[in-house]
Amino acid sequence: MTEGSFAIIHCIVTTRDQILACARAELERSGIAGFSLRRVSAAAGLTPMAIYWHFKNREALLAAVASESFAVWQARAERIPAGDPVRWLQRMVGEYLAFSLDQPQHFDACFVFRASPRRRQIRDFRADQLGVVALMVRQIETGQASGRLTPGDPLEFAFALWAQVHGLVMLHRSDGITLSRTALLSLGRRCADRLLQPPGALQ
Known part of the structure; x- marks a missing residue:
């Protein structure tokens, strides 16, 4: 690959990241209903049509924002050290609160604004083996099996x-x-500790 090719790829990646950052800010400011591609493009220093080189449409951009933000949250959750299941769940609660404070735009894209028209059903969470809820479920199962949790x-x-x-x-x-x-x-x-009690402790 030539030096010129690397420069083009770097430019594309940088522009895409800039669009995503501006889209998160627009989502925070205007919500889903008021989300404007025109304002995103203006904030990114692009023409409105330039966004379509990177994203097919408004829905594709919103989906990319949500996907990126969920990846950020997943990475934070996966950094919690394995070991005692109750301790892991306590730390997950702290990490969720810290995520809302440290990275509010990512948090909102995950948990406040519906960036996708599809709503997840209970069966979707049961089938998911990779997401943060699946990590929680495995820790809870371990805690229940050892008699540590209800x-x-x-x-x-x-x-x-x-x-x-x-x-x-x-x-x-x-x-x-x-x-x-x-x-x-x-x-x-x-508050979490009130739930993370051994059987009989809440009676």
């Missing part, structure tokens, strides 16, 4: 934990509660 459907357990921590993020964002970063992470840990 028995029951591990996927529903994962949903309960996810709903709890996501609700905390939304309360914090809406000023329903105003907390420092340290206080929010600490509250998230204490």
Whole structure:
């Protein structure tokens, strides 16, 4: 491959990344309903038609934003050290809260804005063996098998934990509660610990 070819590829990759960054900002600012390719192109310093060299249409760009953001979240979750399942779940809760604070545009693309018209069903989560929920389910199953966690459907357990921590993020964002970063992470840990109890502890 020639030096000129490398330069062209670098330019394409850089432009695509710039479009994605501007699309995340536009999504944060305007939501799905108001999402404008024209504003994305202007922010990226491109003509509106130039975006179509990289993305087929508005839906393809939104799907790419969501895919990139889920990959960022997946990487954060996969960095949690394996070992004690309860400790892993506690750290996952902290990581989710930190993700919402550290990378809010990625967080919103994953969990706030519907970048895809397709809604996931319960059966989709049961079939998924690779996503973060699947990682949670495996840790919950391990904790249940060792008697560390309350028995029951591990996927529903994962949903309960996810709903709890996501609700905390939304309360914090809406000023329903105003907390420092340290206080929010600490509250998230204490709330999670109410679910991450051995059988009989919640009775």
